[in-house]
Amino acid sequence: PRRFIDLNDLNFSSDASEIKTTVKVAEIYRYEDIFLIREFVSEGSFVIVDCSKIYKEESLFRNVVEELRRLGKDSGGDIARLGESLIIVTPKGVGIDKQKVRGSLI
Known part of the structure; x- marks a missing residue:
């Protein structure tokens, strides 16, 4: 049985x-x-930032995260970590709910 969905099989507009x-x-x-x-953010795009290449360089990673925080604040958007080295930055007027939605275990 297939364990994944091939997105090419779906018909998206x-x-x-x-x-x-x-x-x-x-x-x-x-x-x-x-x-x-x-x-990108100033043009209205959401940006998922992959910091995995710099994650182990602690000082650089910290400076990048701090600058992304400033970017979120200055642009009127928001910022959140999605994982260890993934960060999302949203454009003006878009906030991020920081509470995780957890599915139930069956």
């Missing part, structure tokens, strides 16, 4: 004119990569 908001995934390799993320 692919009309780009219907899309109002995008979610981007950005990898951070150096501090300066934040400037591109700032641009």
